[in-house]
Amino acid sequence: MEMLKTDGITMQFGGLTAVKDFNLVLNKGEIVALIGPNGAGKTTAFNMITGVYIPTKGKIYYKGKDITQMAPHNITKLGIARTFQNIRLFKDLSVLDNVLIANHLHIKSNLFEALLRLSKYKNEDKKMLKKSLDLLEIVGLLDVKNEKSSSLPYGMQRRLEIARAGGRNPEVLLREEAAGGMEPKETEDLREFIKQIRDDFDLTIFMIEHHMQVVMGISERIYVFDYGITIAHGNPNEIQNNQRVIEAYLGVDDNA
Amino acid sequence: MKKRDYYLTVISLILLVIFLYFADRYMDAYIVRILNLCAIYTVLGLSMNLINGFTGLFSLGHAGFMAIGAYTTAILTLSVNAKAQNFFLEPIAAPLANVVLPFFPSLLLAGILAALAGFLIGAPALRLKGDYLAIATLGFAEIIRVIFTNTQNITNGALGLKGIPAYTNLWWSYGIAAFTVLFMVLLINSSYGRAFKAIREDEIAAESMGINLFKHKVMSFTIGAFFAGIGGGLLGNLLGTIDPAMFKFTLTFNILLIIVLGGMGSISGTVISAFVVTISQEALRFLDQPMDLGFIVIPGVAGMRMVVFSILLMLVVLFYRHGLMGTNEFSWDRLINILSFKKPLLKGGKK
Amino acid sequence: MIKMTSEMFLQHLANGISLGSLYALIAIGYTMVYGILRLINFAHGDIFMMATYFAFFGVFFGLPWYVSFPITIILTIILGMTVELAAYRSLRDAPKISIMISAIGASFLIENLAIVIFGGRPKAFPTEELFTKVVHIGNVSVQRLTFIIPVVTAILLIILLYLINKTKTGMAMRAVSKDHETARLMGVNIDRTISITFGIGSALAAIGGVMWGLKFPQIQPLMGVMPGLKCFIAAVIGGIGNTTGAVIGGFFLGVSEIMLVALLPGLTGYRDAFAFIILIMVLLFKPTGIMGEKISEKV
Numbered sequence: 001m002e003m004l005k006t007d008g009i010t011m012q013f014g015g016l017t018a019v020k021d022f023n024l025v026l027n028k029g030e031i032v033a034l035i036g037p038n039g040a041g042k043t044t045a046f047n048m049i050t051g052v053y054i055p056t057k058g059k060i061y062y063k064g065k066d067i068t069q070m071a072p073h074n075i076t077k078l079g080i081a082r083t084f085q086n087i088r089l090f091k092d093l094s095v096l097d098n099v100l101i102a103n104h105l106h107i108k109s110n111l112f113e114a115l116l117r118l119s120k121y122k123n124e125d126k127k128m129l130k131k132s133l134d135l136l137e138i139v140g141l142l143d144v145k146n147e148k149s150s151s152l153p154y155g156m157q158r159r160l161e162i163a164r165a166g167g168r169n170p171e172v173l174l175r176e177e178a179a180g181g182m183e184p185k186e187t188e189d190l191r192e193f194i195k196q197i198r199d200d201f202d203l204t205i206f207m208i209e210h211h212m213q214v215v216m217g218i219s220e221r222i223y224v225f226d227y228g229i230t231i232a233h234g235n236p237n238e239i240q241n242n243q244r245v246i247e248a249y250l251g252v253d254d255n256a
Numbered sequence: 257m258k259k260r261d262y263y264l265t266v267i268s269l270i271l272l273v274i275f276l277y278f279a280d281r282y283m284d285a286y287i288v289r290i291l292n293l294c295a296i297y298t299v300l301g302l303s304m305n306l307i308n309g310f311t312g313l314f315s316l317g318h319a320g321f322m323a324i325g326a327y328t329t330a331i332l333t334l335s336v337n338a339k340a341q342n343f344f345l346e347p348i349a350a351p352l353a354n355v356v357l358p359f360f361p362s363l364l365l366a367g368i369l370a371a372l373a374g375f376l377i378g379a380p381a382l383r384l385k386g387d388y389l390a391i392a393t394l395g396f397a398e399i400i401r402v403i404f405t406n407t408q409n410i411t412n413g414a415l416g417l418k419g420i421p422a423y424t425n426l427w428w429s430y431g432i433a434a435f436t437v438l439f440m441v442l443l444i445n446s447s448y449g450r451a452f453k454a455i456r457e458d459e460i461a462a463e464s465m466g467i468n469l470f471k472h473k474v475m476s477f478t479i480g481a482f483f484a485g486i487g488g489g490l491l492g493n494l495l496g497t498i499d500p501a502m503f504k505f506t507l508t509f510n511i512l513l514i515i516v517l518g519g520m521g522s523i524s525g526t527v528i529s530a531f532v533v534t535i536s537q538e539a540l541r542f543l544d545q546p547m548d549l550g551f552i553v554i555p556g557v558a559g560m561r562m563v564v565f566s567i568l569l570m571l572v573v574l575f576y577r578h579g580l581m582g583t584n585e586f587s588w589d590r591l592i593n594i595l596s597f598k599k600p601l602l603k604g605g606k607k
Numbered sequence: 608m609i610k611m612t613s614e615m616f617l618q619h620l621a622n623g624i625s626l627g628s629l630y631a632l633i634a635i636g637y638t639m640v641y642g643i644l645r646l647i648n649f650a651h652g653d654i655f656m657m658a659t660y661f662a663f664f665g666v667f668f669g670l671p672w673y674v675s676f677p678i679t680i681i682l683t684i685i686l687g688m689t690v691e692l693a694a695y696r697s698l699r700d701a702p703k704i705s706i707m708i709s710a711i712g713a714s715f716l717i718e719n720l721a722i723v724i725f726g727g728r729p730k731a732f733p734t735e736e737l738f739t740k741v742v743h744i745g746n747v748s749v750q751r752l753t754f755i756i757p758v759v760t761a762i763l764l765i766i767l768l769y770l771i772n773k774t775k776t777g778m779a780m781r782a783v784s785k786d787h788e789t790a791r792l793m794g795v796n797i798d799r800t801i802s803i804t805f806g807i808g809s810a811l812a813a814i815g816g817v818m819w820g821l822k823f824p825q826i827q828p829l830m831g832v833m834p835g836l837k838c839f840i841a842a843v844i845g846g847i848g849n850t851t852g853a854v855i856g857g858f859f860l861g862v863s864e865i866m867l868v869a870l871l872p873g874l875t876g877y878r879d880a881f882a883f884i885i886l887i888m889v890l891l892f893k894p895t896g897i898m899g900e901k902i903s904e905k906v
Contacts, residue, residue, distance in 0.1 A: 071463075076465065076466035077466050088464075089461070090458060101450045101451060101462070104450060104465065104467060115439070115446065121446070124447075164465070168466055380887070381887075392886065392887055394836070395836075395884075395887055396883070398883050399880045405876060406876040560719075562722075563716065566713075567716060573709045574694075574697060574698065574709065
């Protein structure tokens with residue numbers, strides 16, 4: 001089933017074309033990567049899909065529904081969750097609160113029911129709490145649940161980001177990874193982790209990733225951006241042997 | 257809540273009620289007035305803290321909502337005769353001349369009208385970012401003030417209203433203050449309260465969490481306006497006279513001072529700060545009057561009090577940005593620790 | 608709408624242009640500081656007020672106006688730069704709300720200090736025959752001042768635009784208003800550039816203040832509040848961050864305010880609210896103002 005599809009989306013900021021004519025297809029259960037040098041327009045593409053930007057041209061479809069003009073919070077409600085490169089955690093709030101907030105969009109009780117702590121609300125609250133605690137357990141952050149999120153080390157913050165994404169019950173996860181260095185063990189852990197959440201949560205994953213070991217190791221398909229243009233699209237093998245990609249990005253590479 | 261905390265809280269409340277009873281019957285009118293003001297500023301502080309402190313919206317329009325609340329209760333509680341006396345320049349608009357309501361419905365209406373204004377103002381204004389929101393809300397408050405100064409047949413214009421019945425007593429003000437505290441605690445600890453805090457922390461992340469920014473901002477704003485209106489109403493029926501000049505930006509500033517000093521993300525901080533600031537403002541009144549030290553008389557300097565408070569605000573925002581409580585709340589644990597000079601346990605430490 | 612002779616109309620128009628010039632001078636200060644710090648300098652209106660008091664005391668102590676007024680400008684510049692140093696510099700990286708509160712606090716502090724030091728009662732600004740002499744053109748009578756103000760403003764503007772667009776300092780100011788980090792990497796001394804910005808804004812406010820005092824000779828400690836707010840609104844109307852915009856906004860507001868009261872005297876009481884209503888219209892329909900500089904946030 002086609003989960004996400006973009007039809008020639010283009011993003012222009014004044015005279016600058018950040019993304020030109022991007023055609024994405026994302027099928028259920030796939031792990032698809034978006035790679036490219038810095039400034040190639042990857043984050044912009046994510047922003048268009050999640051509603052932060054409205055594309056200058058083109059359309060975006062989620063399970064057949066046109067979401068091009070939709071507001072970000074509604075897109076999230078439909079089932080697309082997104083993590084940020086610079087991990088936009090709610091710094092002053094606790095780890096648990098961060099995940100609880102991700103559940104808010106599902107709440108059915110209105111303000112008065114919440115205020116009066118009617119049983120309808122209390123039940124929802126209990127469910128949200130249980131779900132959040134489960135998520136924290138999966139990412140291994142249960143024992144720091146009351147710590148301020150900004151006090152966590154970077155690796156744990158990343159995991160919290162994922163837990164937050166999970167809280168939204170997404171069907172599609174847009175994962176944006178930072179470019180920082182990772183050791184071989186971390187890379188392997190990350191690979192396993194991504195596959196695991198895809199399986200456990202029945203997700204479809206579209207990720208911006210800079211670590212080629214991760215990309216080549218688990219992606220089924222890869223899109224390559226350069227200056228906003230899709231210069232290649234295919235499976236890891238095809239991409240690794242694509243001349244244009246090698247010139248633009250991978251380089252003559254002894255690492256992949 | 258732990259059993260111990262539950263009992264401690266109930267005992268404190270009972271003590272408060274006993275204190276209020278004695279204060280109401282036996283204490284000097286001046287002190288009672290200050291006590292009333294403390295409670296009223298608690299309500300006002302909490303209402304502003306919801307919008308500015310918890311939701312992170314920079315709203316400077318509070319005086320406007322208070323004005324709406326104060327004028328509503330004033331007009332509704334003034335007796336027919338008193339109304340006629342006040343509106344000597346131009347008679348009050350016909351439907352209002354004979355309407356006299358008891359205190360509670362008047363207060364409720366005050367809150368509702370202020371909330372309505374909050375909703376109408378919020379709808380356009382809350383689409384704006386940070387600084388623009390501040391100026392827009394300031395603008396609205398000024399517009400309200402100017403309108404009140406010019407609608408002679410509804411508000412009696414610049415003359416203001418005198419002889420407002422003194423319905424506000426300790427029971428009303430503390431009762432409403434207690435209700436406001438309870439309301440805020442329930443709100444902030446609910447999922448909606450968390451959504452407000454998320455908006456404060458990071459709007460873009462909050463939006464990507466599926467939180468409808470606009471809807472929640474308007475919610476917070478309207479609720480804040482509601483309580484501001486009630487606070488304004490309580491104030492009017494305490495002071496006995498109101499006029500548009502009372503609701504200038506200075507009033508908003510005073511409440512801003514309270515919530516900044518107390519810690520903008522803390523309910524208990526606001527409560528404590530409301531008491532501290534209100535009492536200090538009275539206590540420092542002597543700065544404005546001549547001081548008789550026996551051997552010399554230092555002439556009073558009008559405005560010195562506000563200079564001190566301005567400096568205080570600057571110092572807090574420059575050096576103690578988080579105010580007294582930061583984003584923490586009162587807890588019996590903390591108080592007991594402070595009182596018994598216990599050092600907080602280090603992680604994994606032994607007693 | 609009342610009927611008006613063309614002479615009266617011209618008279619009102621002349622007044623409007625005068626007022627507009629004064630608004631423009633003060634608005635520039637707001638827009639420059641906002642452009643460079645993203646801060647509404649609430650204290651700017653009070654700095655304008657202090658300038659009028661500086662000038663007042665200069666003359667009060669016997670100095671001729673051509674000595675007192677320049678000294679006023681210097682003192683006001685010092686005041687403006689001091690406010691920046693004390694109230695804003697250390698909060699540059701703090702959450703936006705803190706620096707805003709500091710601005711409000713500084714504004715209140717200056718106002719109340721003025722009340723304490725100068726007393727709350729209005730004082731009479733010195734009048735100078737040279738400026739207040741009435742000139743007759745046909746049936747229209749205006750003070751010389753009414754012409755002098757726009758001329759002075761125009762000259763200052765030309766100097767300012769030259770400064771901003773053709774000098775290194777100006778370039779530094781423009782760079783800092785785009786991006787602090789990058790400007791720093793390019794070797795721009797951020798602190799100095801910001802101080803200079805405040806200095807220029809204060810100098811213009813000082814000149815505006817002196818001319819304001821000559822035109823409306825009553826000064827009191829809270830006289831900067833309304834004009835301050837209105838001038839910020841003027842800056843927003845013209846496009847906040849844009850100097851030319853501030854001038855356009857100032858003139859627009861000044862002229863419309865006078866014309867509104869002249870043509871619809873029944874609405875005189877709403878004169879002050881008028882500016883706020885325009886503000887809200889602008890914020891709702893074209894928040895980037897007439898000159899429209901977009902300040903966007905990177906996600």
